[in-house]
Amino acid sequence: MTQSPDNRIILRAEKLTKIFRSGEEEVVVFADLNFEIRRGELVTLVGESGAGKTTLLHLLAGLDTPTRGGVYFLGQRLSEFGAEGRAAYRNQQVGYVWQMHYLLPEFSALENVMLPQLMGGRRFAAARARARELLAEVELAKVVRRRVGELSGGEQQRVALARALANQPAVLLADEPTGNLDQRTAGRVIEVLEGLHRAHGLTSVLATHNLELAQRAQRTLRLSDGTLTETVVPEVH
Numbered sequence: 001m002t003q004s005p006d007n008r009i010i011l012r013a014e015k016l017t018k019i020f021r022s023g024e025e026e027v028v029v030f031a032d033l034n035f036e037i038r039r040g041e042l043v044t045l046v047g048e049s050g051a052g053k054t055t056l057l058h059l060l061a062g063l064d065t066p067t068r069g070g071v072y073f074l075g076q077r078l079s080e081f082g083a084e085g086r087a088a089y090r091n092q093q094v095g096y097v098w099q100m101h102y103l104l105p106e107f108s109a110l111e112n113v114m115l116p117q118l119m120g121g122r123r124f125a126a127a128r129a130r131a132r133e134l135l136a137e138v139e140l141a142k143v144v145r146r147r148v149g150e151l152s153g154g155e156q157q158r159v160a161l162a163r164a165l166a167n168q169p170a171v172l173l174a175d176e177p178t179g180n181l182d183q184r185t186a187g188r189v190i191e192v193l194e195g196l197h198r199a200h201g202l203t204s205v206l207a208t209h210n211l212e213l214a215q216r217a218q219r220t221l222r223l224s225d226g227t228l229t230e231t232v233v234p235e236v237h
């Protein structure tokens with residue numbers, strides 16, 4: 001038996017349009033985007049600065065609402081989730097790595113990874129155990145007690161990855177997670193991300209300026225002039 005095609009499509013955008021208005025001015029970031037993200041895919045999202053990568057990730061995460069069109073998670077339109085459903089979607093189904101990592105610098109790595117779990121209702125001991133496990137997975141077992149503000153940029157991004165996975169999300173959205181890192185450190189963060197993607201059976205969308213990095217993915221979505229084009233690298237057999 002094959003799975004029904006719908007079940008394999010975890011995220012879908014239909015006629016997705018975002019227009020920002022400030023006073024008289026209108027910025028049409030993109031219009032009528034249609035695309036599907038299938039379960040287990042790692043897709044990269046590229047485009048020049050201002051092309052709309054962050055805007056698109058925010059819409060996929062339910063952090064912002066489209067002007068027209070919609071985002072569907074497993075066939076359900078996010079705009080129909082209601083406030084509670086949307087909060088649960090953001091906390092439980094989506095792991096988000098911000099362009100600026102937004103960790104709490106005064107708190108330890110461990111506390112940063114525990115926080116979203118406690119907010120989601122997990123008990124303290126369980127949250128701590130999972131946070132330790134995830135931090136070990138991103139090779140930060142030795143610094144779990146260190147304040148995040150004292151960690152290096154690459155280490156902070158690995159904490160951010162661990163935090164994004166704290167609540168076992170189905171989807172990982174990462175916005176330029178290597179933006180401020182040197183090439184070597186960036187490469188390391190991406191290896192960790194790819195490892196987590198596989199080990200946790202994630203569906204991941206990774207926005208990046210770094211073309212070399214983008215080309216490692218099988219599928220690349222490119223935003224430019226408000227439209228989306230797609231490149232698929234054929235699998236080598």
Ligand SMILES: Nc1ncnc2c1ncn2[C@@H]1O[C@H](COP(=O)(O)OP(=O)(O)OP(=O)(O)O)[C@@H](O)[C@H]1O
Pocket residue numbers: 020021022027029047048049050051052053054055056099209
């Ligand atoms: N809240 C907002 N109000 C008005 N315009 C906005 C707002 N947020 C983003 N924009 C505009 O939307 C466009 C897309 O911005 P976005 O941040 O999505 O680009 P990006 O591709 O992530 O860029 P970068 O690579 O620099 O991070 C830009 O022209 C930006 O100025």
Ligand SMILES: [Mg+2]
Pocket residue numbers: 053054055099175176
């Ligand atoms: Mg951005």
